[in-house]
Amino acid sequence: MKILVCMKQVPQKDAPLKLNESGTWIREDVSYEVNEPDAYALEEALRQREKHKGEVVVITSGPARAQQVLREALAKGADRAIHLEDDKFVGLDAFNTAKAFAAAIKDEQFDLIFTGLQSDDYGYAQTGVILAELLGWPHATIIMQIEKTDGGIRVKRELEAGYFQFVDMPTPAVLTIQSGINKLRYATLIGIKQAKNKPLRKVTLGEVQPAVGENLQKIEKLYVPQKTKKTEHIEGAPGEIAKKLVDKLRNELRVL
Amino acid sequence: MADTILVVVEQREGKLNRVSWETITAGQAIAAATGWTLEAAVVGAAAIAAEVAAKKVAKVYAIESPKLEPYTPDAFAAALKQFLGAHPAKLVVMPHTYQVRDFVPKLATAMGRTVISDCIGFKNEGGKLVFTRQMFQGKLAADVSFTSDAPWFATFQNGSFRGDKAEAGASAAPVETVNVDIADGVIRNKPQEVFKEAKQAVDLTQAEVIVAVGRGIKEQKNIDLAKQLADALGGDLAASRPICDSGWLPMDRQIGSSGQTVAPKLYLALGISGAIQHIVGMKGSRAIIAVNKDSEAPIFEIADYAIVGNLFDIVPPLIEEVKKAKAGT
Numbered sequence: 001m002k003i004l005v006c007m008k009q010v011p012q013k014d015a016p017l018k019l020n021e022s023g024t025w026i027r028e029d030v031s032y033e034v035n036e037p038d039a040y041a042l043e044e045a046l047r048q049r050e051k052h053k054g055e056v057v058v059i060t061s062g063p064a065r066a067q068q069v070l071r072e073a074l075a076k077g078a079d080r081a082i083h084l085e086d087d088k089f090v091g092l093d094a095f096n097t098a099k100a101f102a103a104a105i106k107d108e109q110f111d112l113i114f115t116g117l118q119s120d121d122y123g124y125a126q127t128g129v130i131l132a133e134l135l136g137w138p139h140a141t142i143i144m145q146i147e148k149t150d151g152g153i154r155v156k157r158e159l160e161a162g163y164f165q166f167v168d169m170p171t172p173a174v175l176t177i178q179s180g181i182n183k184l185r186y187a188t189l190i191g192i193k194q195a196k197n198k199p200l201r202k203v204t205l206g207e208v209q210p211a212v213g214e215n216l217q218k219i220e221k222l223y224v225p226q227k228t229k230k231t232e233h234i235e236g237a238p239g240e241i242a243k244k245l246v247d248k249l250r251n252e253l254r255v256l
Numbered sequence: 257m258a259d260t261i262l263v264v265v266e267q268r269e270g271k272l273n274r275v276s277w278e279t280i281t282a283g284q285a286i287a288a289a290t291g292w293t294l295e296a297a298v299v300g301a302a303a304i305a306a307e308v309a310a311k312k313v314a315k316v317y318a319i320e321s322p323k324l325e326p327y328t329p330d331a332f333a334a335a336l337k338q339f340l341g342a343h344p345a346k347l348v349v350m351p352h353t354y355q356v357r358d359f360v361p362k363l364a365t366a367m368g369r370t371v372i373s374d375c376i377g378f379k380n381e382g383g384k385l386v387f388t389r390q391m392f393q394g395k396l397a398a399d400v401s402f403t404s405d406a407p408w409f410a411t412f413q414n415g416s417f418r419g420d421k422a423e424a425g426a427s428a429a430p431v432e433t434v435n436v437d438i439a440d441g442v443i444r445n446k447p448q449e450v451f452k453e454a455k456q457a458v459d460l461t462q463a464e465v466i467v468a469v470g471r472g473i474k475e476q477k478n479i480d481l482a483k484q485l486a487d488a489l490g491g492d493l494a495a496s497r498p499i500c501d502s503g504w505l506p507m508d509r510q511i512g513s514s515g516q517t518v519a520p521k522l523y524l525a526l527g528i529s530g531a532i533q534h535i536v537g538m539k540g541s542r543a544i545i546a547v548n549k550d551s552e553a554p555i556f557e558i559a560d561y562a563i564v565g566n567l568f569d570i571v572p573p574l575i576e577e578v579k580k581a582k583a584g585t
Contacts, residue, residue, distance in 0.1 A: 013393070013471075017392055017396060094361070094370075098365075120393055123374060123393070123532065125357050126361040126371060126373060129358070129359075129365075130364075133333075134365065138444040138445055139362070140329075141354070141358045157447075158514055159450060160513065161515075162508070164452070165448060165450045167445050167446065167447045168445070169444060179497065179498070216369065217370050217372055217401065217402055217403060218401050218402075220398075220400065221398065221399045222391065222397070223397055224397070225397040227557055229560065231556060231559050231561070233564070234562065234563050235563075235564075245574060246574070246577040249489075249578070253521065253542075253543045254521075255522045256489070
């Protein structure tokens with residue numbers, strides 16, 4: 001099985017975010033990490049390759065810093081990487097990001113493409129499904145299990161409120177992977193060493209430019225959300241906080 | 257002719273998903289702000305069209321084809337694309353459910369259009385519609401506009417509008433059945449029966465007090481600390497998704513979009529940052545106490561009582577104080 005994993009670099013979960021001067025994006029001087037669901041997508045691809053042989057290729061778009069995500073993936077066992085490298089990729093909407101990816105892989109033949117189910121920055125939950133439509137492939141979202149079958153694959157979709165569903169589908173296909181589908185591995189020292197010699201293809205904006213159009217939607221303004229709730233801060237030494245809280249629990253919330 | 261807003265309601269196995277009422281409310285609010293006409297569509301379950309027609313909408317379409325059952329993204333996208341070709345809408349609004357997430361990006365792409373997904377509100381800024389959505393896991397919000405041609409697609413997050421505020425119509429709206437033709441070969445996925453994993457052993461929806469843990473609990477062995485607090489309060493223990501993903505607590509303790517939705521008297525969140533997926537499962541709680549060392553954690557946006565600090569410092573004395581209070585001292 002030849003599997004492509006789409007990965008994204010996002011600000012670290014607890015990184016304090018600052019707005020840029022125009023208030024349309026964050027300042028770039030934060031710490032980044034791999035988008036968590038994408039890490040699960042990579043892990044699943046590696047496990048599928050261990051079962052069925054084949055190749056795992058990772059792809060990302062973004063400035064030079066985004067290469068770190070690919071290096072980590074290669075260290076964990078991915079075979080090669082594709083980096084659409086340009087600052088401008090950060091501002092593309094999901095439609096155009098998918099178009100750029102489709103253009104970058106037009107000469108490849110994958111059996112499966114995995115993405116995380118959504119990103120921790122935009123949170124659109126769209127790029128994978130859009131990519132499937134652009135390629136003319138079937139897709140399934142929020143996947144918790146993948147088995148190879150005679151004619152294709154059987155996947156387990158997570159539905160809401162604890163419900164699930166198995167879906168049989170042909171390949172090639174795009175799957176968006178849910179966090180928790182597997183247990184993540186760590187990169188080994190030897191893996192990190194080997195990663196340095198694995199192929200990493202860089203794709204410039206110019207190469208995919210013909211496929212990319214104007215964004216179909218635009219962030220007019222990014223801002224710190226206005227609080228709708230009045231929050232009371234409880235401060236002091238831990239012992240004091242505990243006493244104050246118990247007072248609230250008893251006299252205001254009446255749960256004691 | 258006035259522009260049209262189309263609300264596509266969601267049905268599961270022939271029953272209206274209650275979140276659809278919220279989307280109707282959203283559609284009514286946008287119609288009021290723009291003067292556009294509000295219509296609704298039911299895909300593949302004509303029986304619920306009458307239920308929707310009781311609300312204040314100009315018309316309800318029942319989009320029908322034998323191929324719409326069971327749900328597949330291929331059939332839903334094909335049906336709605338065909339429908340929108342014959343019944344143009346300016347804005348198409350849907351709830352941001354797992355099902356909509358599964359087909360609406362495909363539908364919009366097939367039409368060369370875009371979806372502003374997971375919105376929590378909208379504004380009419382001098383004739384320009386902008387949609388508010390959370391970004392960076394709720395730490396920031398963005399106002400997003402369409403820069404492409406109609407139809408525009410927008411999905412609203414669970415709880416963004418009040419379903420019980422959906423206005424009833426003076427009289428029932430007309431229902432029109434629209435048969436769509438989905439060609440053989442369009443549907444590629446073969447879905448099996450929907451099922452529930454192992455019986456839900458724990459029903460957190462009935463709990464009056466919930467102590468929930470998130471990543472801040474750091475290690476599996478620390479869960480016991482939260483358990484002690486839950487026991488002292490006579491409450492139940494719950495968790496955010498990463499804790500259950502790690503296997504530190506069983507999946508039936510999970511709160512959020514993929515777990516249970518709860519509304520206890522007290523929700524005590526320990527080391528939970530408050531990602532959107534978690535918040536949609538607990539924001540209806542009567543009171544929320546949050547303990548987190550990150551003062552910018554989104555959970556504080558919805559907390560009634562905020563404690564910025566290390567949960568490992570705060571929880572032990574809290575357990576003692578609760579025990580003392582219960583003992584009546």
